[in-house]
Amino acid sequence: MVIIKEVIMTKSRKWVLTRRFFLKSSVSLAAAPFLFAANAMMRAFKDENSLKKDLLRGTRTSSFSGVAPDANRKPAPGVRFGMLTDSHYADIDTRGTRYYRESISKMHECIELMNDKQVDFVIQLGDFKNGAPDNNMENLRRFEDVYAKFSGPRYHVLGNHDMDSISKPQFMSVIENTGIDKDASYYSFDHGNVRFIVLDANFREDGKPYDTGNFSWMDSNIPAVQREWLDNELRSTDRPVIIFIHQLLDNDEGNHYVRNASEIRRVLERHTLKLHDDEHCPKVLAVFQGHQHRGQYNLINNIHYYTLKAMVEGSGKENNSYAIVELFDDLSIEIKGYRKAVNHTLESIPAEVQG
Numbered sequence: 001m002v003i004i005k006e007v008i009m010t011k012s013r014k015w016v017l018t019r020r021f022f023l024k025s026s027v028s029l030a031a032a033p034f035l036f037a038a039n040a041m042m043r044a045f046k047d048e049n050s051l052k053k054d055l056l057r058g059t060r061t062s063s064f065s066g067v068a069p070d071a072n073r074k075p076a077p078g079v080r081f082g083m084l085t086d087s088h089y090a091d092i093d094t095r096g097t098r099y100y101r102e103s104i105s106k107m108h109e110c111i112e113l114m115n116d117k118q119v120d121f122v123i124q125l126g127d128f129k130n131g132a133p134d135n136n137m138e139n140l141r142r143f144e145d146v147y148a149k150f151s152g153p154r155y156h157v158l159g160n161h162d163m164d165s166i167s168k169p170q171f172m173s174v175i176e177n178t179g180i181d182k183d184a185s186y187y188s189f190d191h192g193n194v195r196f197i198v199l200d201a202n203f204r205e206d207g208k209p210y211d212t213g214n215f216s217w218m219d220s221n222i223p224a225v226q227r228e229w230l231d232n233e234l235r236s237t238d239r240p241v242i243i244f245i246h247q248l249l250d251n252d253e254g255n256h257y258v259r260n261a262s263e264i265r266r267v268l269e270r271h272t273l274k275l276h277d278d279e280h281c282p283k284v285l286a287v288f289q290g291h292q293h294r295g296q297y298n299l300i301n302n303i304h305y306y307t308l309k310a311m312v313e314g315s316g317k318e319n320n321s322y323a324i325v326e327l328f329d330d331l332s333i334e335i336k337g338y339r340k341a342v343n344h345t346l347e348s349i350p351a352e353v354q355g
């Protein structure tokens, strides 16, 4: 049933038809058959919103469908978190546009705001540290101490620079992922009836993990064991899911992308939540990434891919970058960017009307 006459343009510059627009346009249709169809869609819309709100409250574990943000949407309890990436902290001189030392003061500002806003948790998306000629462990401890000033759970995603001068076990021995096994470089946790999955793409094509600079930063892969773990994590939950990863998954070619990105996207796209007999939406609402310092956004097969700008780029607090991500009970997501970070609304888009 296609009776939509207009489209809106998202910040991704992809043309997308929205259910909200459908509802707006449907009331002006005069033909009786169309009105009958529109009324049916209105009922379906109400049912979907009810299902989604129950889903995020944890009172329903069945299914939901995507629609544009509800005018009456409410914040979903327990799903508001702070996010930053590519701080590259080291006590070394500036190189190019990377002001390594300044990440200490930038992180202080970020954590102070996250405490003021009382977000549920904070997560950094990799390249927390940067290699230095000496004192690598001391630099890391100093920086983790600042991150630890957040008065709630904190999480790390591993980036290539985190293993450019020390080993993965050394890095893991200093940082804390609250409530997570100390040895787990990829893991999941649940907050507010949403499952959050952290991936580790720091593996060479031959399957060997990055370790103390034994890799090319362009050779990023997710091995089969982790891919199968991801598949199982998605299969085993009825909750909507958010993914965190350092290297990018929203393209197949280019130095910043995971080499087997298309294979991983197929896993993400395979898992859906069902509302009606013939209507499904992706279980994965969004993928949050770092690594490419300028940031970007893509929408691929109804899954949002948002890359946050790097904290290390540029001097002074005006060049800081971090964000608060909030989920709403209509399953839309608001990204509030601070300093250079970009605001974005990630609408929950029904599969049947995607442009």
Ligand SMILES: [Fe+2]
Residues within 6 Å of the ligand: 086, 088, 127, 161, 291, 292, 293, 310
């Ligand atoms: Fe980086």
